Amino acid sequence: MRDPFKIDQPTCISFSAGRTSAYMLWRVLQANAGRPIDTVVCFANTGKEVEATLRFVRECSIRWQVPIQWLEYRDALPGFAVVDFASASRQGEPFEALIRKRQYLPNPVARGCTTSLKIRAMHKFVRSLGWTDWDQFIGIRADEQRRVAKIRTRGHSTESSRETMCMPLAEAGVSVREVTAFWQAQPFDLELLTVNGRTLEGNCDLCFLKPQGQRLALIKAKPGSAVWWIRMESLNLASKPSGARFRNDGPTYADLARFAAHQRDMFDSDKESIACFCGD
Ligand code: SF4
Incomplete structure (x- = not known):
């Protein structure tokens, strides 16, 4: 049976900086005795x-001796910048640049x-290498069945038909249990x-x-974490006559910050995030 982690053609490994995609990278390195030629590992910040996420990316790269391309969205050509741990944006600059360029706030209906910020930045980087067709490895596990089915049906990302989406973890039947056990060790x-x-x-x-x-x-x-989101919801954007929100079906981030300051415990631990390519 074919090893799903074995690479034999140009491949972009999407490293979302979660434990799952890091585990996928580790399995690729094991299956190929290191990073194969014509393989890039991309992290889009x-x-x-x-x-802690940025430190984790750096640590995986150093400890596993694998170069990871740190990419960021830019609103001017070529549409991305290559950065590193030291120069990576930490104040939401790429995200804010996108919002200002598009003049609307992403939301669950029109995410964008x-x-x-991620898929297109990686694609532009990969195409800048002269690649026209490639495999895109994404860290989706076998237990994420809805995401697996959706991507299998589509075969490529929302952005391009030049890539073939590959989910080696799902193919290998890897679930969150194996990923957790790996990191515990x-x-x-x-x-x-x-x-x-x-x-x-x-x-x-x-x-x-x-x-x-x-x-x-x-x-x-972390009360300070809301500041950027509140500021984005207060931007004067062409698309919003008044009071645009990231979510129209709930409170603003300013409201959330006020609730958080006054409530004791409001954790809905049984609810899951809406799945997206950003992944784990
Ligand atoms: S993590 Fe959420 S806010 Fe950030 S790029 Fe992904 S969908 Fe958008």
Whole structure:
């Protein structure tokens, strides 16, 4: 049977900086005795990742001796910038640049941020290497059945038909249990709050796709994290005559910050985030 982690054609490994995609990278390195030629590992930074995530990316790269391309969205050609741990944005600059360019706030109906900040930034980088067709490895596990089915049906990302989406973890039947066990045995880890295998602070710190109670709990733990989101909801954008929000079906981030300051415990731990390519 073919090893799903074995690479034999140009491949972009999407490293979302969660435990799952890091485990996928580790399995690739094991299956190929290191990083194969014509393989790039890409991490797309939105500027809203928490510092522990950035440290984790750097640590995986150093400890496993694998170069990881740190990419960020730019609103001018070529549409991306290559950065590193030191120069990576930490104040949401790429995300804010996208919002200002598009003149609207991403939301659950018209998301756009994953595609522009992550998928498209990676594609532009890959195409800048002269690649026209490639395999895109994404860290989706066998237990994420809805996401697996959706991507299998489509075959490529929302952005391009030039890539073939590959989910080696799903193919190999890897579930959150194996990923958790792997990290428990490692000398380093992603130092983010995790409940039932879900990394609550992962991806953009207060991503609007995270359940309301989760965002409240995160704001309560780090009140300063709401400042950027509140500022974005107060921008004067062409698309909003008044009061645009990341979510129209709930309170504003300013309201959430006020609730968080006054409530004791509001954690809806049974609710899951809406799935997106940003992944784990
Ligand atoms: S984590 Fe959320 S806010 Fe950030 S790019 Fe992904 S969908 Fe958008």
